[in-house]
Amino acid sequence: MNLFVHFRARVVDILEDMAGAGMLPEGLDTSRISVEPPREETHGDVTTNAAMVLCKPAGMKPRDLAALLAERLEAVEYVEAVEIAGPGFINLRLAPSFWHDRLAEIMGAGTAYGDSFVGQGEPVNVEYVSANPTGPLHVGHGRGAVVGDALAGLLEKAGFNVTREYYVNDAGAQVDVLARSLHLRYREAMGEAVKEIPEGLYPGEYLIPVGAKIADEDGDKWLASPETEWMERFRGFARDEMMDLIKDDLDALGIEHEVFVSEKTLMDQGKVQAAFEDLTAKGLIYEGVLEPPKGKLPDDWEPREQTLFKATEFGDDVDRPLKKSDGTWTYFAADMAYHCDKYARGFRSMIDVWGADHGGYVKRMQAAVKALTGGEGNLDVKLCQMVNLLECGEPVKMSKRAGTFVTLREVIDQVGKDVVRFIMLVRKNDAHLDFDLQKVTEQSKDNPVFYVQYAHARVRSVMRLAAEEFGADAITADVLAGADFGKLTDPAELALIKAMAGWPRLVESAALSHEPHRAAYYLQDLAARFHVLWNKGKDDASLRFLLPNNRELTFARLGLIQGVAAVIASGLRVMGVTPVEEMR
């Protein structure tokens, strides 16, 4: 349960009762009432601004209204104390038994703790990575991949019906370039000496085995023929091979998209044309000449009549061209049709994860979604800022030409998938991220991955010792769920349960605001509280988890730490990180 949602409902109940008794006006707007954790833990467990928000319509002073509310809140189950503070906050302190019940709830749920229904099964489409199929993924793609996948996981946990999707940009000129680059490698595989990769072709060595593969399959069939004859074959072959390469990279991160949509297929199926006709029917297409951008003019700018979409009617800055001068569709036209297709497949809610360099593209895509869905569809775009790859604080110098470019795969192989996934989430998506290959594998509290994993491993370590003492069967989650948690009375123990009980609220708010990084911060906080309690056991042996002479208390505490492990595992699962059993 989200305890804040629970107590908010109680506050609203009381307000309705008061209105019914004529103490308050009927039909008060309760939407602005918040029930949340106080900023200061010393202020209690739950706070509400209800009196401050409603004092004006109620025609009362905030503290007077607060006093009336407080009187009634004292009668609410589990409320131990009510205080009025500051300008009219009402602070609730909850009985220890409330927290003990939460721990039982956590034990019963395991890693399912925090699962929510706020999403109400609403379909959400999360599109991420969508890198051009022209080569292996780089580290920047990796960030988008992790952010998108964690967001998808978070939304699922919050009760949305999520589809993970990848848009394959396989219709543009860059695939022609790829095909030509592959043809070169093919000739090389057939025994031709290739001295230098011509300017404008992809020099990467990853195409060498692909060239050998197509040589193996097709033999000398394309050696003497002109480009027009082999182009289609090479484009398709290269595309498929590159997508396999990318899928392997994603697989190494534990990411698997359910749906791949091909730009070329959309065009072949006439979906771009259909979207275009839809907009035309809505009167949103015209032939026109755009104003040149103010300020410095592009060198090759010249007035040109184009086929334009009235994006400005939907909040964009200028109208956007849908056709190139040769009559083919622009990238935007196809992407527009793609989002239209998502909507047609039942997604009102769409999320795209892009690199920050595509920021200028957001408004027009949102405009297109509004136009094509009659305002029904909603597109949120998460822009991921750059990843600075470092080694002991020094920037890793990368150059594609010099062959010193570090791929995502190399980073995963070096530090591990779990480290990559966690680190990619320690900053919000729109902030630059420093990724230090050295620091992320250090075993110190500076390293958030380690810090959180260590907390989980410590729990497992205690559980292993407990299994030796009591037998594994005696301390299963099911058995411990029935322990007498009333024995947990130390403030640090209760603080730990309170932190765990905050997980459902975090899941809901992070999911609704599309901010997966908050899970990483939450886990660091929870891990910190666990480490605090652990160390208290050093100063005061009576606070240790394993007490040979007190089986009842020991079992309650094993439940407590098992709960911590479950919530950490639950959070890590959202992030796509595997919890470790022990540190090595």
Next chain:
RNA sequence: GCGCCCGUAGCUCAGAUGGAUAGAGCAGCGGACUUCUAAUCCGCAGGUCGCAGGUUCGAAUCCUGCCGGGCGCACCA
């Protein structure tokens, strides 16, 4: 020139729909190992939330204008 993002402690950064005395880690200083792994923890110190106005019971948060940084700006994707 226009648009988007950002500006919080010496450093790196949290601060959901506006809430109380703005938080954490690192770095600095001082402490805690006969251990359920001290790979951790405790304490101290550190701030005109870029600047100036505005909105209101209340602003780091919302609005306006500046200053500073990043990204983008027709027929690339």
